[in-house]
Amino acid sequence: MEIITGGVTAAEGFLAACTAAGIKYQNRVDMAMVYSKVPCKCAGTFTSNIVKAAPVLWDKNIVEKSAFAQAVVVNAGIANACTGAEGLSYCADTAKAAGECLGIPADAVFVASTGVIGKQLPIERIVAGTKAMAPQLAATTEAGTAASKAIMTTDTENKEIAVTFTVGGKKATLGGMSKGSGMIHPNMCTMLAFLTTDLAICKELLQEALLEDIKDTYNMISVDGDTSTNDTVLLFANGLAGNAEITEKNADYEEFKRALHTVNEFLAKRMAADGEGATKLFEVKVIHAADKAQAVTIAKSVACSSLVKAMVYGNDANWGRVLCAMGYSGAQFNPEAVDLYIESEVGKLQLAANGLAADYSEELATKIFSAREVTAVADLKMGDASATAWGCDLTYDYVKINADYRS
Amino acid sequence: MEIITGGVTAAEGFLAACTAAGIKYQNRVDMAMVYSKVPCKCAGTFTSNIVKAAPVLWDKNIVEKSAFAQAVVVNAGIANACTGAEGLSYCADTAKAAGECLGIPADAVFVASTGVIGKQLPIERIVAGTKAMAPQLAATTEAGTAASKAIMTTDTENKEIAVTFTVGGKKATLGGMSKGSGMIHPNMCTMLAFLTTDLAICKELLQEALLEDIKDTYNMISVDGDTSTNDTVLLFANGLAGNAEITEKNADYEEFKRALHTVNEFLAKRMAADGEGATKLFEVKVIHAADKAQAVTIAKSVACSSLVKAMVYGNDANWGRVLCAMGYSGAQFNPEAVDLYIESEVGKLQLAANGLAADYSEELATKIFSAREVTAVADLKMGDASATAWGCDLTYDYVKINADYRS
Numbered sequence: 001m002e003i004i005t006g007g008v009t010a011a012e013g014f015l016a017a018c019t020a021a022g023i024k025y026q027n028r029v030d031m032a033m034v035y036s037k038v039p040c041k042c043a044g045t046f047t048s049n050i051v052k053a054a055p056v057l058w059d060k061n062i063v064e065k066s067a068f069a070q071a072v073v074v075n076a077g078i079a080n081a082c083t084g085a086e087g088l089s090y091c092a093d094t095a096k097a098a099g100e101c102l103g104i105p106a107d108a109v110f111v112a113s114t115g116v117i118g119k120q121l122p123i124e125r126i127v128a129g130t131k132a133m134a135p136q137l138a139a140t141t142e143a144g145t146a147a148s149k150a151i152m153t154t155d156t157e158n159k160e161i162a163v164t165f166t167v168g169g170k171k172a173t174l175g176g177m178s179k180g181s182g183m184i185h186p187n188m189c190t191m192l193a194f195l196t197t198d199l200a201i202c203k204e205l206l207q208e209a210l211l212e213d214i215k216d217t218y219n220m221i222s223v224d225g226d227t228s229t230n231d232t233v234l235l236f237a238n239g240l241a242g243n244a245e246i247t248e249k250n251a252d253y254e255e256f257k258r259a260l261h262t263v264n265e266f267l268a269k270r271m272a273a274d275g276e277g278a279t280k281l282f283e284v285k286v287i288h289a290a291d292k293a294q295a296v297t298i299a300k301s302v303a304c305s306s307l308v309k310a311m312v313y314g315n316d317a318n319w320g321r322v323l324c325a326m327g328y329s330g331a332q333f334n335p336e337a338v339d340l341y342i343e344s345e346v347g348k349l350q351l352a353a354n355g356l357a358a359d360y361s362e363e364l365a366t367k368i369f370s371a372r373e374v375t376a377v378a379d380l381k382m383g384d385a386s387a388t389a390w391g392c393d394l395t396y397d398y399v400k401i402n403a404d405y406r407s
Numbered sequence: 408m409e410i411i412t413g414g415v416t417a418a419e420g421f422l423a424a425c426t427a428a429g430i431k432y433q434n435r436v437d438m439a440m441v442y443s444k445v446p447c448k449c450a451g452t453f454t455s456n457i458v459k460a461a462p463v464l465w466d467k468n469i470v471e472k473s474a475f476a477q478a479v480v481v482n483a484g485i486a487n488a489c490t491g492a493e494g495l496s497y498c499a500d501t502a503k504a505a506g507e508c509l510g511i512p513a514d515a516v517f518v519a520s521t522g523v524i525g526k527q528l529p530i531e532r533i534v535a536g537t538k539a540m541a542p543q544l545a546a547t548t549e550a551g552t553a554a555s556k557a558i559m560t561t562d563t564e565n566k567e568i569a570v571t572f573t574v575g576g577k578k579a580t581l582g583g584m585s586k587g588s589g590m591i592h593p594n595m596c597t598m599l600a601f602l603t604t605d606l607a608i609c610k611e612l613l614q615e616a617l618l619e620d621i622k623d624t625y626n627m628i629s630v631d632g633d634t635s636t637n638d639t640v641l642l643f644a645n646g647l648a649g650n651a652e653i654t655e656k657n658a659d660y661e662e663f664k665r666a667l668h669t670v671n672e673f674l675a676k677r678m679a680a681d682g683e684g685a686t687k688l689f690e691v692k693v694i695h696a697a698d699k700a701q702a703v704t705i706a707k708s709v710a711c712s713s714l715v716k717a718m719v720y721g722n723d724a725n726w727g728r729v730l731c732a733m734g735y736s737g738a739q740f741n742p743e744a745v746d747l748y749i750e751s752e753v754g755k756l757q758l759a760a761n762g763l764a765a766d767y768s769e770e771l772a773t774k775i776f777s778a779r780e781v782t783a784v785a786d787l788k789m790g791d792a793s794a795t796a797w798g799c800d801l802t803y804d805y806v807k808i809n810a811d812y813r814s
Contacts, residue, residue: 310809
């Protein structure tokens, strides 16, 4: 497997376009379209919030009922959530407009939205934007990058990656783009991710691979603990790599899963690092846990703690807050056995041994914390399971962005 | 029942004192002592965090095993949490010193601490402070107020209240003080509350009344979602009111419960309103829920949402965030039935009807939000249950306080 330049247009047969539809933002692109020249097997995973945006309902239906799909139309600025029957009808209108332009059925077109909740989409502008994008679809790297920029809201950087891997002697490619900065606590966030591959694989295994991988990637990130109404990951596979279709869990399937994990972990970590107002990526590793569920619960509790996040912003090794967040996670463990470490490119330092303060240099701790990516490690000394969660620091700018997001 | 001036010294027979022991802060009082002239029945409730501070372990043991207790010694600045056997021995040393000065057994002395986790107490200064306080004990209102100030950490205001009520023809008094500003998400927080009454009541009913009432008061507040290692509520009843001891759930018991609820709700709301960096108290009422558990889960989810709290700070009626936080709470309900309102001293306004935007004035919404105390009401239209949670806004100052709390 090799990481290459590119994103959603890296795999054979995928094209992208974007446009400035004027949905909320002025003077920037705010709609994107991704399209495959041939029909795709599709897998999808969606928010667990019981308040589900209209596009989530539309897309779930396609994933569950359609054998194939071929395109997705995405807008930034308005989430089309809490919009009732009217909002759902706009999903159908958008898919219909795209289908007509592209010569495919409306039920082969996914839609996705991100932005303010509770406002209706300006459907005329959405339809006009859709019609404007179709003739501009291109397979270039630039078209993919432009699409990834069009779906940003409070994101400060676009997020895309592509990898190549070999299955059955054939080179296959997997690329993806995502957005997400606030309201990020995916349980299966508003995060959106769109993945494209030219691999040939049956729909069941495509969906299974996606569902399994999000547990260790998107579902392990948190910016603010708020699980969005719109979280969506869609994975398109068009088969143009020419490999024999993967229909069983063989070595090819495992190679695909490694590629998928690389892409998902990259996109998930970029979202955490680009969390609203964040100045750094904060990684939490729980090691030697009794089982995976315990490790996941503890890692997420630390990554989500406001006090820990503020401490990371302040470069302050106030490690008692870490142990405190572990303790209220709901998982059972022995606090008096826990060793705590911090590490970054600057070095590694033990802060606590067997639940008590280790003899460490505060000055070195502050230096380690000052890096752009910092990891806290908690060793439970119970077993062989581990988990990693990703978050970010809590800053003045998080408050600023969210005290006035709509204005 | 009548609210009167006073706090922990309002009830007959209770005395208080404080001193500047130099534990962490300079030039301020940082230790308090409360003492009853006669032995008390005592009830207590403590953090559910599995990382429990040493004083929590000490106090739980007294509540569970001793028929009587008579004093509590409290320090601010260091939490005595994650301090192992050494930390626990300092609880015993403190209680022993107090017991010697007061002429009571060490196991009749509670201890409580709040502050930084993971540091050992300067036990010589704690013992010296304890010895300095004992001769200064006084039953005056001023002594109670001074004690309530001594236990503050990042609190900006002291918190105390007292009420009188009548049982069996006798006037009884209940007073209390609390502290709490950060690491506040009590599941039975570092919140500490100390309640004193001269009521005569058996220990079992005293404990039952306390456990029941904290569910609707301290356990319904959150500043930052972090459940402390030190949360403690202690309730002393010395019997000096002269009523016939309450030993069954009669009218006198109900009158005491009303008094207890008034005191606990006041102290709990003051902690939420004085949350670290907070500019206002944010109340969340869930009404017409199917059952109490559902109402509690939803109310707490909204009160704890970082996005909702930032919105409250920004005076921005971005109600979709409220519905979103309800939706990921884990409770089941129909989002398309929900009505949302906001209210304050300025007025009341419907923001959403049946899950969709209502036609409201953004200008009026901003005015309502600008009050010092704001309530959000969510009507689920399912049944007769309701719950109220209290939180505060998320502000620049929360980040500032917690990015450098130790320095």
